[in-house]
Amino acid sequence: MSNKDNSISKAVVSRLPRYYRYLGELMESGTERISSGELSKRMNVTASQIRQDLNNFGGFGQQGYGYNVKYLYFEIAKILGVDKKHNMIIIGAGNLGRALANYANFSKSGFVVTGLFDNNETIIGKEVRGVKIQPMDKLKEFIIKNDVDIATLTIPKKEAKKVAETLAECGIKGIWNFAHTDLDLPDNIVVENVHLSESLMELSYNIAHTDTKSQR
Amino acid sequence: MSNKDNSISKAVVSRLPRYYRYLGELMESGTERISSGELSKRMNVTASQIRQDLNNFGGFGQQGYGYNVKYLYFEIAKILGVDKKHNMIIIGAGNLGRALANYANFSKSGFVVTGLFDNNETIIGKEVRGVKIQPMDKLKEFIIKNDVDIATLTIPKKEAKKVAETLAECGIKGIWNFAHTDLDLPDNIVVENVHLSESLMELSYNIAHTDTKSQR
Numbered sequence: 001m002s003n004k005d006n007s008i009s010k011a012v013v014s015r016l017p018r019y020y021r022y023l024g025e026l027m028e029s030g031t032e033r034i035s036s037g038e039l040s041k042r043m044n045v046t047a048s049q050i051r052q053d054l055n056n057f058g059g060f061g062q063q064g065y066g067y068n069v070k071y072l073y074f075e076i077a078k079i080l081g082v083d084k085k086h087n088m089i090i091i092g093a094g095n096l097g098r099a100l101a102n103y104a105n106f107s108k109s110g111f112v113v114t115g116l117f118d119n120n121e122t123i124i125g126k127e128v129r130g131v132k133i134q135p136m137d138k139l140k141e142f143i144i145k146n147d148v149d150i151a152t153l154t155i156p157k158k159e160a161k162k163v164a165e166t167l168a169e170c171g172i173k174g175i176w177n178f179a180h181t182d183l184d185l186p187d188n189i190v191v192e193n194v195h196l197s198e199s200l201m202e203l204s205y206n207i208a209h210t211d212t213k214s215q216r
Numbered sequence: 217m218s219n220k221d222n223s224i225s226k227a228v229v230s231r232l233p234r235y236y237r238y239l240g241e242l243m244e245s246g247t248e249r250i251s252s253g254e255l256s257k258r259m260n261v262t263a264s265q266i267r268q269d270l271n272n273f274g275g276f277g278q279q280g281y282g283y284n285v286k287y288l289y290f291e292i293a294k295i296l297g298v299d300k301k302h303n304m305i306i307i308g309a310g311n312l313g314r315a316l317a318n319y320a321n322f323s324k325s326g327f328v329v330t331g332l333f334d335n336n337e338t339i340i341g342k343e344v345r346g347v348k349i350q351p352m353d354k355l356k357e358f359i360i361k362n363d364v365d366i367a368t369l370t371i372p373k374k375e376a377k378k379v380a381e382t383l384a385e386c387g388i389k390g391i392w393n394f395a396h397t398d399l400d401l402p403d404n405i406v407v408e409n410v411h412l413s414e415s416l417m418e419l420s421y422n423i424a425h426t427d428t429k430s431q432r
Contacts, residue, residue: 017414018414021396080417080420086423109416111416174422192419196410197233197237199408201232201233202230202408204297204298204302206406210403
């Protein structure tokens with residue numbers, strides 16, 4: 001839950017993956033360098049925001065040259081920790097768990113699903129993208145033996161807290177939590193919540209508070 | 217994309233669904249009133265933050281009494297716009313689209329999936345939770361006839377921009393965007409992005425920058 005590198009704000013960190021995405025797309029299209037002004041236009045943020053954000057990590061730009069796209073892409077990869085492979089498991093092989101296991105894009109960024117777990121006996125032994133669904137009592141052993149650092153929780157909230165405690169005991173580093181509850185864990189375990197219902201409610205709030213008549 | 221009620225910050229809005237969730241749980245457990253201090257302990261935010269956040273909408277608390285749980289729950293529901301039914305469609309009936317369609321919790325908050333769309337002919341006509349998958353060429357008519365206000369995009373990024381333009385033409389109010397791209401739409405259409413890969417990267421950043429040795 002805690003970020004010990006306190007100098008970098010959560011807001012800056014939340015913007016880094018978007019820079020990484022745009023730089024990846026620029027690389028794919030063969031662009032070798034880009035000014036903060038051009039990047040600003042594409043990303044719809046101010047050039048000064050881009051400079052400020054990147055200055056947190058040492059800058060990377062050169063006056064009059066702009067940014068070297070490939071260099072910046074790989075530097076941001078290092079900062080995000082996606083230059084290395086992460087072994088990830090998914091706990092809860094229901095619809096959402098299987099959808100995430102099937103999502104090939106994660107492995108492109110180094111997040112490799114190495115295990116799937118569920119307590120539903122009717123699906124244990126089945127495979128998703130070549131990964132077999134295992135029973136929950138194999139969880140501890142698997143994490144320790146296979147150097148798993150991230151666990152994705154796609155289980156009901158009632159079970160999530162207890163499973164999270166087990167994960168903490170096994171030394172997991174990060175939990176990607178889709179269960180609709182907050183997890184109360186030691187500070188050295190990072191939790192990233194994806195509360196889908198809450199995201200929908202933010203959408204609904206913004207619909208209710210956007211004046212659709214005076215615009216267009 | 218824009219929130220015309222500029223007095224309320226995005227940060228406050230992003231915290232409202234969490235208040236709503238905690239108040240819902242308190243109601244379920246039969247709690248009738250709660251002080252900001254107690255709520256603060258449960259939610260792990262300061263009591264002054266809670267008071268400040270709720271003061272944006274008129275306060276709701278009474279000195280020496282605290283908050284009336286049921287009243288506050290329904291007031292926040294109104295603010296979030298979840299006191300009314302939202303007709304929602306899902307475009308892209310792949311793994312993620314079907315997982316979202318199967319998620320019963322959304323309809324509890326008034327988000328009712330009334331339509332599913334896909335361009336894959338092999339799945340058209342199949343049903344998910346009683347909702348038939350329709351071909352993309354039925355999209356426009358369906359939105360207009362069925363008073364759809366939210367469209368969920370679970371399609372590849374290449375198709376997302378074009379589909380979003382079609383949705384804008386049909387007068388959709390909000391887009392819940394899971395496609396890994398930004399949508400560039402008129403200001404009166406609200407977009408809420410759920411970029412799963414980027415969420416994973418934030419997790420990875422926080423793992424890389426959390427000191428696991430000095431803690432526990």
